[in-house]
Amino acid sequence: xxxxxxxxxxxxxxxxxxxxxxxxxxxxxxxxxxxxxxxxxxxxxxxxxxxxxxxxxxxxxxxxxxxxxxxxxxxxxxxxxxxxxxxxxxxxxxxxxxxxxxxxxxxxxxxxxxxxxxxxxxxxxxxxxxxxxxxxxxxxxxxxxxxxxxxxxxxxxxxxxxxxxxxxxxxxxxxxxxxxxxxxxxxxxxxxxxxxxxxxxxxxxxxxxxxxxxxxxxxxxxxxxxxxxxxxxxxxxxxxxxxxxxxxxxxxxxxxxxxxxxxxxxxxxxxxxxxxxxxxxxxxxxxxxxxxxxxxxxxxxxxxxxxxxxxxxxxxxxxxxxxxxxxxxxxxxxxxxxxxxxxxxxxxxxxxxxxxxxxxxxxxxxxxxxxxxxxxxxxxxxxxxxxxxxxxxxxxxxxxxxxxxxxxxxxxxxxxxxxxxxxxxxxxxxxxxxxxxxxxxxxxxxxxxxxxxxxxxxx
Numbered sequence: 001x002x003x004x005x006x007x008x009x010x011x012x013x014x015x016x017x018x019x020x021x022x023x024x025x026x027x028x029x030x031x032x033x034x035x036x037x038x039x040x041x042x043x044x045x046x047x048x049x050x051x052x053x054x055x056x057x058x059x060x061x062x063x064x065x066x067x068x069x070x071x072x073x074x075x076x077x078x079x080x081x082x083x084x085x086x087x088x089x090x091x092x093x094x095x096x097x098x099x100x101x102x103x104x105x106x107x108x109x110x111x112x113x114x115x116x117x118x119x120x121x122x123x124x125x126x127x128x129x130x131x132x133x134x135x136x137x138x139x140x141x142x143x144x145x146x147x148x149x150x151x152x153x154x155x156x157x158x159x160x161x162x163x164x165x166x167x168x169x170x171x172x173x174x175x176x177x178x179x180x181x182x183x184x185x186x187x188x189x190x191x192x193x194x195x196x197x198x199x200x201x202x203x204x205x206x207x208x209x210x211x212x213x214x215x216x217x218x219x220x221x222x223x224x225x226x227x228x229x230x231x232x233x234x235x236x237x238x239x240x241x242x243x244x245x246x247x248x249x250x251x252x253x254x255x256x257x258x259x260x261x262x263x264x265x266x267x268x269x270x271x272x273x274x275x276x277x278x279x280x281x282x283x284x285x286x287x288x289x290x291x292x293x294x295x296x297x298x299x300x301x302x303x304x305x306x307x308x309x310x311x312x313x314x315x316x317x318x319x320x321x322x323x324x325x326x327x328x329x330x331x332x333x334x335x336x337x338x339x340x341x342x343x344x345x346x347x348x349x350x351x352x353x354x355x356x357x358x359x360x361x362x363x364x365x366x367x368x369x370x371x372x373x374x375x376x377x378x379x380x381x382x383x384x385x386x387x388x389x390x391x392x393x394x395x396x397x398x399x400x401x402x403x404x405x406x407x408x409x410x411x412x413x414x415x416x417x418x419x420x421x422x423x424x425x426x427x428x429x430x431x432x433x434x435x436x437x438x439x440x441x442x443x444x445x446x447x448x449x450x451x452x453x454x455x456x457x458x459x
Contacts, residue, residue: 001176002169002199003332005209005325008354009216010151010288012076013084014280015393017292018126018338018446019054019061020076022147027070029153030130030143031100037141040103044135046071047112052125053340053446054147055115060236060391060448062283064113073101076151081284123159124148125340125445149338149346150290171199178330178371178426185367192357192367193322200322213318220276220287220299227275227284234281236392242282244275265304269409270402272300277398290328290337293344293386293393294351296401298324301355301408305362316362324358327374330426335434339386340446342437344400349381349433352404353426356411363412368420375426376411382429383436385444387451396452 012021027048034040048067050058058064068091069079091097097107121127126147132140144156173188173195175181185195200209228248234240248271251258258264276296280286289298302320310316328337331350336342356377360370381404389395443450 001333002171002174003325003329004200004203005196005322006212007152008150008290008325008328008332009321010077011216011219012151012286012288012292013079013081014062014283014286014292014295016061016063017151017288017290018147018149018340019058019063020066020283021151021288021292022126022149022153023050023054023063023128024066024070024074024076025151025153026128026145026147027067027130028073028075028100029145029155030132030141031071031073033143034132034141035100039132039140040099042134042140043099043103043132044105045112045133045137046097046099046105046107047114047131049114049116049129051116051127051129052120054126054128055117055119056447056449057388057391058115060388061393064109067113068097068109071097071099073099084283121146121156123156124338125442126338149336149341150332151288152332169203171202173199176333178374178430181326181330182367182371191319191323191361192326192370193319193361196322196326197318210314210318213321214314216287216321217302217317219285220289220302223279223284223286223295224272224275224299224303227277227279228271230278230282234278234392234394235283236281236390236394238390238392238394240281240392240394240398242278244271244278247271247274265308266406269300269304269405272303273297273402273405274398276300277393277401281392281394281398290332290350290354291339291347293339293397294347294401294404296398297348297351297404297408298355298358300401300405301359304405304409305359309363320358320362323361323370324354327357327370327426328354331430331433334427335430336437342433343384343440343445344386345378345381345384345433346437347386348400348404349378349384351401352381352408352411353377355405355408356415359408359412360415363416365412365416366420369415369418371426372418372420372422373412373415375422375424375429376414377408378426378429378433379424380407380411382433383440385440385451386446387444387453388446388448389453389456391448391453395456
C-alpha cells in the first residue's frame with residue numbers, strides 16, 4: 001500500500017491528531033454517509049459514544065469540541081482557529097447543532113456525548129460510535145469509527161476481516177519496508193526523495209505535488225512564527241505558561257554572546273519546536289507530522305536545515321519532506337503512529353526518525369546513511385511512554401518535541417559521519433517498536449493512568 005506524502009502531512013488544528021483531528025473527520029464522515037443515503041433530512045437526534053483513550057483523555061484533547069465542529073460541517077484543514085470558540089459557545093448556549101450546516105437538531109452535550117470510561121471497542125483504543133434517530137425515536141444509522149493516529153480514520157467495516165482490501169494505488173515503485181525501499185532505489189539509481197516523487201507523480205501532476213509540499217512548508221513556518229510571538233496561559237487548567245516568546249526575545253538580544261557559545265543552535269531548535277507545540281496545545285493551526293503531539297519536531301529540524309545549510313531553496317525543502325514521508329510510511333504500514341496504541345515512541349519517536357532521515361537526505365547523505373539516521377532516531381526513543389498530565393498535550397509533550405528535534409539532528413550527524421553500515425536495520429527497529437508497544441502496559445499509552453500523569457504531584 002502506497003502512502004502519499006499528503007497522507008503523512010496534513011494541515012489541521014491542535015491539540016491532537018488522534019483525539020481532535022480524527023474525531024472531527026469521523027463526525028463529518030458519519031453525516032456525509034447519511035447525506036449520500038438521503039437520510040440526513042430524517043435525523044432528529046444524534047448521539048456519540050467515546051471509548052478507550054478517547055474517553056479517558058478526550059476532555060483534555062478537545063475531543064468533545066472536535067465532534068461538535070465536525071458535526072457542524074467544519075474540516076480540520078480549512079477551519080479558521082479564530083472562530084472555534086464562538087462556534088462552540090453558540091452550540092452549547094442554544095443546545096442546537098446544525099448538521100453539516102444544513103439540518104438543525106436539538107443537542108445536549110451532557111446527554112448526547114458519552115464518555116464510556118473503562119470500556120473498549122474491539123479494534124483500537126480510539127473508538128467512537130455514532131447513532132442517529134428520527135422523530136419517532138427509530139434508529140436511522142449506527143456507525144463505529146476508529147481514529148488510528150495521525151488523523152487517519154477507519155470505519156469498523158474497514159477493519160473487519162471480511163472487508164475488501166484497499167485498492168493498491170498504481171505507483172511505479174511500491175515498497176513495504178526499508179529493505180525493499182533501498183533495493184529499488186539502488187536498482188534504479190534513485191534517491192529516496194526521487195522515488196517518492198515518481199510515485200506521487202503517478203497520481204497527480206508534479207506542479208500540484210510541489211504546490212502541496214510548498215504549502216505544507218508554509219504552514220509549518222507560519223506556525224513557528226506565530227508561536228514565537230504569542231503569550232499567555234495554555235488552556236486546560238494546568239496553567240502552563242507559554243515560553244517560546246521569551247526564549248525568542250532572549251535569543252534575539254544576545255546575538256553577540258551567541259558567537260561565543262558553540263551550543264547556541266540547540267536553543268534555536270528548542271525554540272522552534274516549543275513554538276509549534278505551544279500553538280498545538282492552544283488549538284492553533286499545525287501540520288500533523290505525523291501526529292499533532294509530535295508536530296514540532298519536523299518543522300524545527302527543517303528550519304534548522306533551511307536557515308543554516310540549504311543552498312538549493314525549495315528543492316532542498318522538498319527533498320527533506322519527501323524523504324521524511326517515505327520513512328513515516330514505513331512506521332504507519334508496519335507498526336503504528338498512535339500514542340494510544342504504542343505509546344509516545346509512535347509519535348515523538350517516529351517524528352524524530354522521520355526528521356533525522358529527512359535531514360540526512362537534505363544534507364546530501366546516501367540512501368544508506370538516510371536509513372541509518374532514521375534507525376538511530378527511533379532506536380533511542382524505544383519504550384517512550386505517552387503519559388500526558390491531565391490528558392492535555394502539554395506536559396511532558398511540549399518539551400518532548402524539543403528533545404526529539406535535538407535527537408533528530410544528532411542522529412543525522414552521526415549517520416553522515418559513517419558510511420551507512422550499521423548493526424540494527426530500520427526494519428528491525430520498527431518491528432522492535434511495534435513489539436514494545438504491544439507489551440507496554442495500557443496505563444502508559446495515552447490514558448493518563450500512569451507515569452507523569454499520576455506522579456507529577458508527588459515529584
